[in-house]
Amino acid sequence: MVDDDERRWRHFNPEIPKRFGKISNLEKFDATFFGVHFKQAHTLDPQTRILIETAYEAVIDAGINPKSLRGTKTGVYIGSCISESEKTWFYEKVSSGGFGITGCSRAMLANRISYTLGLEGPSFLLDTACSSSMYALDNAFSAIRNGEIDAAIIGGANLLLHPFVTLQFARLGVLSQDGYCRPFDKDACGYSRSEAINCLFLQRKRDAKRIYASVVYSKTNCDGYKPEGITYPSGNIQRKLLLEFYKEIDLTPNDMGYLEAHCTGTVVGDPEECKAIDSVLCSQRQEPLLVGSVKSNIGHSEPASGICSLVKACFAFETGLIAPNINFTEVKRTIKALAEERLVVVKDVTPLPKPCIAVNSFGFGGANAHAILKAHPKSKVNYGIPEDNLPRIVTWAGRTEDAVNEIFNGIEKKPLDAEFIGLLQNIQEEEVTGMVFRGYGIFGNNGNQPTKSLVRNVQHYTGLKRPIVWVFSGMGSQWNEMGASLMMIPRFRQSIEISHNTLVPKGLDLINILTSNDPAIYENILHSFVGIASVQIGLTDVLRSLNLEPDFIIGHSVGELGCAYADGGVTAEQMILAAYCRGRVSMESKKIRGGMAAVGIGYRAIKNLLPEAIEVACHNSADSCTISGPIDEVRRFVAELKSKDIFAKEVPCSNIAYHSRYIASMGPQLLKYLKEIITQPKTRTAKWLSTSVPRSEWEQTENKLCSAEYHTNNLLHSVLFEETFAELPKNALTIELAPHGLLGAILKRSMPNGVYIPLTHRGNKNNALFFMTALGK
Known part of the structure; x- marks a missing residue:
C-alpha cells in the first residue's frame, strides 16, 4: 500500500515525502523449507528472502513442480539497484561468520534462487536503474531464443529501508512531495517511491502448461x-529504439491494443516519452492509442517497475480488461499527443481492444527497453467446466494445515475448472520435501456455480513410507448394481467394455450383470465369478493409470485371478475367461449339496473340533476361518458352535463346498478349460505372495508359474490367507480391490499397525465418490 505510516522510519525530515509504497511481512521467511541456515537467514537481505519465495511461487503458478527444474538449464535474471540493508550488515553489525557478505551481496539476489532451486543456467543481477527488470526480460528472452537456456526466472526487487536514499531522490527533484504519483496528469510533479518484489517464469511455448502471455520481442x-546531463531522458534515442524495434518484427503499431508507458509523473520524463510514442506509433495508427502507467496505482518501484508493468499486462490478457490510471483528473495540455487525443489515458476499467500490449521502461542513466506481449490465442473450452459429472480429486501438500485448506478454499470460489485441477495435480505429481501436511479434496461439478467439496481431509504427515499391498478378495463381495456408479469413471468403463465384449460370445451381458437391480442376478454363480473379476480388472486398471503400483499382491480364493492380472501373468481377457470357466465348471460338474460357513475362531483352534466330514476351506486369520462340507453337516456344526458362544454363520456359496475334497471332480474339467486360455504360463513375480501353496513349496518350479495348474490348485485346496498375510510387513497399507471391502475386519485385526483402505462399499449408490475418497486417503 502507498500510505504515510511509519513502518520503515519516523517522519523526521520535511524533505522526505511521508507517503511511499510498502509491502508487508519482510520479517517472515521459512528458512528451514528453503534450506537457509538460521544465522544466514537473519543476515539475509530481505530482498533475497522474498525473491526466493516469489521465484518459487512463479514456478508453482506455471503449473510446474520446482523439483523438476533441478539440474536444468534454467537462468535467473534479477533487476535491482540498491541494497538498503548493506549498511547494517556490512558496516554496523559485522557478523562473526561473514554472513553479512553472503547475505547482502547483490549477486546473491539471483544466485541464491539458483542455489535454492538447483538451477544451472546463467544467474546474475542487472542494474540499469528503473529499467533493470525489463533488461532482465530482454536478457532471458535472448538467451532462450539463442538456445542458451530452456527457461528463465526473471524478477525485480526494491525495498525502502533507509530514509537517506529517499532523501537523495528528493534532492534530485524527481519525487512528489505529497506522495501521489500522477502520470499524464496536469498536476504531475514527480513520483512516489514504492517497494515491489516479483518474479515471472519464462518458458518456450511448447513446454508451457499455463500461459498468461507470449513475449513477441524485446x-x-x-x-x-x-x-x-546523464539523468535527462532523451526522447530522440527512445524514438530510435521504437523505430528499430518495429522494423524488426511483423507486427505494426496499429496492432497494439494498449501501451503500458514508463511515465512516472516527472516534469521532463513524461513529455519526452509521449513525444517519442507519438512520433513512431501514433503516426502509423488509424485510431488513438490507449496508454497508462502502473506507477499511478502502486507508485514507482524503480528497478522492479518493469516487472510490475508486465504483470499488469498479464492481468489485462487474463481478464480482458485494462486497469485504470488513478490520481488522474485532466491531461497535461503541454503534451501534444495527449491534448490532441492521439494518446488516450485509460482512466476507467476498459476492455482490451486488441491482443497485443507494448511495454516501455527507461532507466535514469539512459538505459531504455521496449517489449511486446501477446495474448495466448487459445481460449478455455466451456471455461474449463467439464462436460461430464465426474467429481475431480485434488491432493495437495503444504507446510501448514491452513496452506492446504487455502488451495481447497480457492477451488471452491469458482466453478469446477478441469484445466486448473490438472495444473494443480501436475504441480505435486512428485513429492515436495518439507510439506508436512497432506490433504485431499473431492469437488463436484455444479455447472456455472462455484464448486463445493464433497469430501475434504487434511492431516499431518509423519513421513512414514508404508509398503503397499493390493488384496484381491473373492466370493461374497458381489452385490446388486455393484458396478453401476463406477461406470462413470472413464478408465473403469473402458475396462468393463473390454471384459463385456470378451464374454459376448459366451452369451453373457456383463454390463447388465454389473448394473442390474434384479435381486436374483447373483443367484447364478457364473454371474458372481465374472462380476467380481471384471470389477477387479477395472479397479486395477484405474490404479495403474494413476501410476499407483503395489509392493506386494495377495489374493483370497478366486481373488488370486486378480493377483494374476495385477502381476502381469494374464491379460484382462484371460482373467475374465478364467473366471467364466470357474463359474462354468461350478455349474456343470456333479457334486454333493454342500455348504460353507464363517467361524469366529482360527484354523489352529478349530482343527481339533471339526467333524470328520467338514474341512477348513479358508485360513483367514488367527480368529477367523471358513469351513466347507456337506450342507447338513455344516448346519449341524454351526449350531453346535453357536451353543458354545462361538460365532458361526452360513455364507452363500450356491451349495458348492469350495476348497474341499468334495469338489475334486471339478479339477480335471477346470484344468482343461484353463489350458485353452493360459497357453504360455508366465513366471510369477516376487510381489505375488501365494495363498494356495504352502510357504515351504513356493520355490518349487511348478508353483512359480501363473499356470492353469496353479489356478486349478487354487480352487481345490485350502486358502492359506492367514499364513501368507503374516509374511507381509507389519505396517503395510493394504488396499482391497473388490466390489466390496469384504476382508476389512480380518485385515485390521491381523495388522493393527497397518492401514486398511477398501476401494468400494456394498450398497453405496455413489461408489465412484467412495473410490475417489479411498484414492485421497
Missing part, C-alpha cells in the same frame, strides 16, 4: 552522451 538501447 529490445534495448542507451541514450549515450546528452548535453543536458
